[in-house]
Amino acid sequence: MSLRTGRSKQAHFQGGNARPGIAxxxxxxxxxxxxxxxxxxxxxxxxxxxxxxxxxxxxPTPEAPPLLLVRKGGYLHAEPPLPVPExxxxxxxxxxxxxxxxxxxxxxxxxxxxxxxxxxxxxxxxTNEIP
Numbered sequence: 760m761s762l763r764t765g766r767s768k769q770a771h772f773q774g775g776n777a778r779p780g781i782a783x784x785x786x787x788x789x790x791x792x793x794x795x796x797x798x799x800x801x802x803x804x805x806x807x808x809x810x811x812x813x814x815x816x817x818x819p820t821p822e823a824p825p826l827l828l829v830r831k832g833g834y835l836h837a838e839p840p841l842p843v844p845e846x847x848x849x850x851x852x853x854x855x856x857x858x859x860x861x862x863x864x865x866x867x868x869x870x871x872x873x874x875x876x877x878x879x880x881x882x883x884x885x886t887n888e889i890p
Contacts, residue, residue, distance in 0.1 A: 778809070779815050779818055780808045780819075781813055781814070782808075783806050783857040783859045785803065785804050785806070786855060787800070787854070794853050795874055795875045796853065796881075798875045799839050803823070806857060807819045808828055808865075810827050810828030810865075812830070826838065835870050836870060836871045837857050837870050837871070846878050849876075851875045852872070853875030854875075855874070856871055
């Protein structure tokens with residue numbers, strides 16, 4: 760259940776009671792590598808950004824699934840509206856951003872996309888300092 764909206768994240772993904780959003784493109788590093796650990800942005804080039812701060816007319820489709828705009832303090836990011844799988848530490852930044860050259864885009868610059876998932880073991884391995 761989303762603390763901000765009172766609706767389940769799954770309802771957004773399935774079209775549930777979600778309001779329309781804005782179509783966004785994925786911005787990737789120029790070298791073409793993928794750091795998302797097989798996150799959604801490694802599979803799609805377009806999404807529909809949804810959220811309380813998003814206005815628009817776009818509806819999610821199989822080719823452009825939804826993302827939720829999340830504000831934590833002064834930090835904005837987008838993330839999949841899906842529960843974090845059991846055993847994973849949560850969505851994190853995987854190197855990609857979302858953007859739309861549209862006056863309705865809710866930010867002045869691209870928004871980080873948190874679609875990378877790691878198991879607890881991967882997370883500990885990758886975040887521990889090497890002796």
